[in-house]
Amino acid sequence: MISSIVAGVLIVGGLAWMALTLAAPRESGGITLPGFFDPSRWDIFADPELWSFIVFEGVFGTLRAALIASVFAIILGIILSLLRSSAIAWIRIPTAVVLEFVRGMPVLLMMLFILLVLNTGAFWAVVAALTLYNGALIGEALRAGLAALPRGQREAGLSLGMRPLQSKMLVEFPQAFRQMLPIIVAQLVVLLKDTSLGYIVGYTELLRVNMNNLVNFYGNRYLFSFFVVTLVLYLAMNLSLSWFARWLSKRTSSSSSGKRLDPEDPNQAVLVAEASASARQSESHEPRT
């Protein structure tokens, strides 16, 4: 009880201290900046033209890159997971090597690579790098989903007279995809966040519109205000998508295997799926009692 009160006082006090610090006007670079709550800091946001620019250039630029890259990344992930779990060694091993390479490299370096070597322009550099990186991770998640399926599913497909590839595509893959859907959506949150790297390679998205174009136009006086608006817009996009991922994972985990997957962390989710696969294998070897 006492610790609860102390913690509450500390948190509320800390927030109040931050608010008071922000509220005071500040001298910076020879000009006096208004306090955070000063109306002159926010009056430009009453201008609908400003919002149409922020929304149609910034938010639209971010969503366009994210949507196109998401579609490509899911397609690439499906292809990669099938190649990676192929029975033929000379398909599986090179895919694994390429995947390791892609996963170990920063996305930003990939963007620079595509921008300078393939000379595609900033938009396609962003889309291609995000597709490659997130496609690799989605592929790994799907592969883990395939590995976590009980062997019987494959055997059932084969016993119905399907070929191995048919059984994989028609019986196993739909189940793996459904099981891994929350993780794929969570990976799309990562993708959406990473579109902001376009700022560094020169693609016009939300961060660049708000923090470069608008600040250059209206002046540094509004730097912090634009930052807050940018933050809120990013949070609105990312939080809604990650809450959707969590809702999906709650739904799938209650209906199917009962394993709780944490959709926020794809690496961990892959590990969970692999662990459940090995657990299931060991269960099946135990005699029934």
Place this chain on the structure above:
Amino acid sequence: MDAVIDNLPTYFEGFRMTLLLLVVSGISALVLGTIVAAMRISPVPSLRAFATVYTELVRNTPLTLVLFFCAIVLPYLGPDLAYAASAMVGLSVYTSPFVAEALRSGINGVPVGQAEAARSVGLGFGQTVSLIVLPQAFRMTIPPLINVFIALTKNTSVAGGFFVFELFGATSRLANANGDAVIAILLGAATLYLVITIPLGVIAAQLERKWVVQR
């Protein structure tokens, strides 16, 4: 290839900065993340709520925006840090919720019965956590934590976009200076990143295999 060999000193200067960013922000993210994780599982509701909100907000903010805040907005608000220091602050803050989540998932992996047993023997909250739960959670936590540090290694490249001369910054400068050998320059940088990330990944996978089976 010549372009890479001629510019090895520049590469290593950048690589040193990348390692410095990785170590410093890794350690401070570990400290921050542990505090957040402890708040997250504490019996005090206000601490739990604060930690949850912090985790949700920071995790859904793009790293580029965090580093932009630290490098460009923060000097306007007061503290005037060197770019490398502000990048370290940004990377630590950005990484801390991921550390906290890794720790928390390890702690959640410990059966509730363990904590109940500890409490029934008369141990307090602090004792239960430090003597019973954390030692068991530790082995579940290391592999996901290593994955967080792999992600951090790759994330340090974003600091290169905010005036820090680390591996990515060095690479983009070299690539601009040597227009005829861009591929070699970029592959050289990729190799240096892989030198950090692939061994870490191998260690994580091995620990995972060793420890998951035992449990």
